Amino acid sequence: MPSSNPIEILLKHDRWATRQILEQCAALTPEQFDRKFEIGPGSLHAATTHLVSAQRTWCDTLAGRPVRPHLDKEGKNRTAAEIMALQDEVSPEFISLVSAHPPDQTVTRERGGKTHTFTRGTVLAHVLVHGAHHRAQCINMLRRLGVTPLPPSSVIEWAFMEDK
Secondary structure (H helix, E strand, O other): OOOOOHHHHHHHHHHHHHHHHHHHHHOOOHHHHHOOOOOOOOOHHHHHHHHHHHHHHHHHHHHOOOOOOOHHHOOOOOOHHHHHHHHHHHHHHHHHHHHOOOOOOEEEEEEOOEEEEEEHHHHHHHHHHHHHHHHHHHHHHHHHOOOOOOOOOOHHHHHHHHOO
């Protein structure tokens, strides 16, 4: 049976749900993975790269280190497998950084020449909601490509799979 701790559940679900999307994308042709849609970042490649890149950026913020360049701004065309490998690095680090400190502790981040202060809990909430938002866009793109079945993505679907 999965944990009853909501933060632990949401962190594990986020990692699993993003993996479900990426595994489905790995079965696509390169043309399908890069097909442009008028939604979100514009393609499955762009959306999944953005998802992992954003989480990496927030890892840097939570760790108190300089923010690394955004992966989605490099213009590099990665495969779904390469993005999965990046997620394999970033997601456990994010979980570790969230778990290592109290949620009311603050962190700072510079953006656009301004320094912003956030609680770790705010960063956690942002990353998880941001991930759900872009995964929903990915599912919409997969649906438009005619992919069936669509990858599971809900917390309940995750809990069913964890309970096996």
